[in-house]
Amino acid sequence: MFRELMQTAGLQMWAEIGLVAFCVAFGAVVAYVLHMTPKEASDAARIPLEDEEVTR
């Protein structure tokens, strides 16, 4: 009965909001990644490898 109550309370809307929010965010991230030039990506990827090279 609790379940039926929650079903009729119109709360599915919240789930839809969540899904839309996720899709928007995901789209934005993909767009951002596609905008990244290969050089930018490879520069970024090398950051962990650079840190010791400059040791005196």
Next chain:
Amino acid sequence: MTTTSMQTVRYDDRIVRWFVCATVLWGIVGMLVGVILALQMAWPAANIGEYLTFGRLRPLHTNAVIFAFAGNAIFAAVYYSTQRLLKTRMAHGALSWTHFWGWQAIIVSAAITLPLGLTQSKEYAELEWPIDIAIAVVWVVFAVNFFWTLKKRREKHIYVAIWFYIATIVTVAILHIVNSLAIPAGLFKSYSVFAGSHDALIQWWYGHNAVAFFLTTPFLGLMYYFLPKAANRPVFSYKLSIVHFWSLVFLYIWAGPHHLHYTALPEWATTLGMVFSVMLWMPSWGGMINGLFTLRGAWHKLRDDAVLKFFVVGITFYGMSTFEGPMMSIKSVNALSHYTDWTIAHVHSGALGWNGFIAFGMIYWLLPKLWKTEIWSKGMANLHFWIGTIGILLYIVAMYSAGVTQGLMWRAFDETGRLAYPDFVETVVQLVPMYWVRVLGGCLYFIGVLLGGVNMVMTVLKSPGRLEDTEVQVPAPDWKPDVRISSNIDDTLNSLEAATKSGRHRLLEGWPLVFTVLTVAGISIGSVVEIVPMLLVRSNVPTIRSVTPYTALELEGRDLYIREGCVGCHSQMIRPFRDEIERYGEYSKPGEGVYEHPFLWGSKRTGPDLARLGTKYPHLWHVRHMEDPRSTTPPSLMPAYPHLLSNTLDLGSTQTKLDRMAMLGVPYSIEEINDAEATARAQANEIADEVVAQGGPDGLADKEIVALVAYLQRLGTDIKKREGGASADLGGQ
């Protein structure tokens, strides 16, 4: 500031060394407790005394391995890699050391209070309120230190590992604070402000995300830094790492309700949890693929490099558990796996395989760097790897078979339509051989960890006496926008323009604040959507009129149930399945939980469900069963609790407890609160007299056992009352 002059940076390595040592030390302690627990499951005589029974040690084990072992490993990783990725020393030494010693003090207080039975009983959030406050304070110290370092950085781009750390820091803070909201009823006693299904939802929103943001995101950050270092090549795809990060953070936060399938939680919430959990599979495997492919062209190094071996197998276990997790969140699979050892297999493939191996891989990589010497024994490190791997395999194979066996036995019907194994203990006996295999697997893994400990100590001993901090030359940051509000409007605008010109792509990472806000937004959307509707409809949880608050004595008994950690082996949540209703009785209703601060649904049925236990047995049966379960049920694996029959029942704070419950909305009248102690005494005398009348021992009226019996006899009886009284209804229909 346009020419690239060089600057000298000295990294704080000392703090990292201390965190590494703490990781190994607590790893040994936490896993030793784990081995003891495994033994107690196979052989109940290993429950020794009052303080070291299974129920009290289990939270010690989980807290020690999660927050002490994995926690210190995370901090070691964060302190080592953040300084290097941002090309700056940690912001403030005093903050680092406050963080270190504060965290260790919290661990020690956990190790003392949990065996004493001081617990809030919510899984992975058991510590009582004063310690909870200390955790919040130390976490804030860590956060200030971290974000301050971020602000001081010389590297413009924030490498993806740092993103994972940011997500960890902000999310853990939010989770911890919300889930720990409780009202104190004494220095070491508190009640959750949430009750029943609300409390359950908040707890598993927390619990699941503790896995996500304590055991996953920081370890992924760690992987993205240390794996490229160890393999000496950049991560396979940086772009993939970004997509992986954002989808993980957005999706994980929704997945919590999958822990509550078929319980008194609304359908849409658990369906949401299921859908998002299944979607999680993709980013998780994105991470795994990215990790494994980073080793492209370096596979031959695996032969004698223990570090890479640990990483590769660790990442593979990550892939396995993130495939299995979404699978288990599918309702029909969950119907079988929930409450069984299958879950235990799942978490240990994650904890031992992913967290443990990644942490040890990192430690073996760090040891020579931090102590400026070769590792003492490479052979021993390799042995650690192999013995650990065999240990994990034995462990999980045993637990998978135990889980599936028990799940199938519970739901089996014979041809006459009756339960094939009506006696719960029949299903327990089947598991004992597998529990022994687990002991063996656990011991092997533990021996591996001990070898790691020896290797570490020997490496430290042969390090050159004085260890200087690593000193490096790094380019001075010429990218830092020098935006100043000057009296001259033109100057201000010029500097602003220069700041934005530096590229819109990197604008996001250039602004840690914006980034942090986005992360918070990401996780908050999920949390709010999941939790708020539930709280909003609070008034809609159908109150069942025959459900009334516990009597003073029953409440004390409930607190004993909490103290002894019975919830670690017993659920109080009957799912609406034919076999469960047949076995235990009417399925659990949300309205039955309205006064349950905290909820005690449990997540594992080593023993039977107790939701409808009341009146099933006479008082005397319970007294004898608690004194020694083998006396009533010879093959039982339950610990004996003889101390409940000798400890004097303390009713000193009963009145305060009722008062606090009343503050949380439990309808106790002023008289009930004021007379709490006297009423409890009267009920205790009644029960003690009945025990004597049934042929039991005399003199139990002022012992703890009567309170526990009062509570057990009350369980699930309220809704039966309605059958007699016409006044009650289930509501909502």
